[in-house]
Amino acid sequence: xxxxxxxxxxxxxxxxxxxxxxxxxxxxxxxxxxxxxxxxxxxxxxxxxxxxxxxxxxxxxxxxxxxxxxxxxxxxxxxxxxxxxxxxxxxxxxxxxxxxxxxxxxxxxxxxxxxxxxxxxxxxxxxxxxxxxxxxxxxxxxxxxxxxxxxxxxxxxxxxxxxxxxxxxxxxxxxxxxxxxxxxxxxxxxxxxxxxxxxxxxx
Numbered sequence: 130x131x132x133x134x135x136x137x138x139x140x141x142x143x144x145x146x147x148x149x150x151x152x153x154x155x156x157x158x159x160x161x162x163x164x165x166x167x168x169x170x171x172x173x174x175x176x177x178x179x180x181x182x183x184x185x186x187x188x189x190x191x192x193x194x195x196x197x198x199x200x201x202x203x204x205x206x207x208x209x210x211x212x213x214x215x216x217x218x219x220x221x222x223x224x225x226x227x228x229x230x231x232x233x234x235x236x237x238x239x240x241x242x243x244x245x246x247x248x249x250x251x252x253x254x255x256x257x258x259x260x261x262x263x264x265x266x267x268x269x270x271x272x273x274x275x276x277x278x279x280x281x282x283x284x285x286x287x288x289x290x291x292x293x294x295x296x297x298x299x300x301x302x303x304x305x306x307x308x309x310x311x312x313x314x315x316x317x318x319x320x321x322x323x324x325x326x327x328x329x330x331x332x
Contacts, residue, residue, distance in 0.1 A: 157181050189289055196285050200278060205231075205241055207278070210250060213267040214275040221266035223256065229318070250274060 154162075157180050161173045194204045202210075212230050213220050222230070228238055242265060245251045250271035256262035267275070290298060312319075 155181075157184065189286075192285060192289055193282070196282060197278075200274075202278075205237075206245055206250075207282075209238075209241060209245060209265075210267065210271055210275050211279070213251070213265065214272060214279075219266060220272060221264045223259075223262060223264055227265060245271070 157177060160180065161176055164171055164173050164176075190204070193207075197204050197207045208231050209227060212227060213222060216222055224238060224242070227242075231238070242251065242253070246253060250268055252266050252268050253263045254266065256264045293301065
């Protein structure tokens with residue numbers, strides 16, 4: 130039987146947990162095997178991908194949080210500074226542009242900007258194109274900090290990907306891009322999330 134052009138039953142990969150690659154089972158394999166034992170009628174194939182992405186993202190987030198806290202920053206503050214830096218000279222954006230780029234609520238963004246301004250990493254000034262608006266600009270101190278941290282941050286991310294070969298990364302990047310574009314077709318930007326847990330999907 131086909132649904133939306135894809136085979137349903139034939140796409141099941143319930144055997145996958147028992148056929149894990151040589152490195153052995155991971156947590157998601159064990160979750161799927163547990164479901165298989167109590168509800169063999171369920172197709173847990175999507176869990177193999179969706180739950181893993183969520184679980185891996187939690188590891189990534191924790192590693193970045195730890196790195197940034199060691200330099201006196203929250204991950205959310207780094208995101209603001211890096212967004213301003215990559216915007217190019219004069220390294221400034223409107224608060225609305227920052228909200229949209231970082232998918233954060235305006236209230237959370239305002240508090241974050243206050244903290245960064247007190248730390249001397251950003252400054253806010255009137256928007257010449259909008260009498261009531263203000264622009265957020267990276268200070269020289271903020272730019273220096275981003276330029277110092279960027280290579281350290283990228284090396285940290287490289288360590289997180291150490292189990293993958295260069296070819297693995299290329300294949301994974303291609304597949305993730307395809308998945309992201311498919312989701313973006315229905316919603317250009319992801320929904321704002323106030324928390325993310327390392328969930329197990331159907332677990």
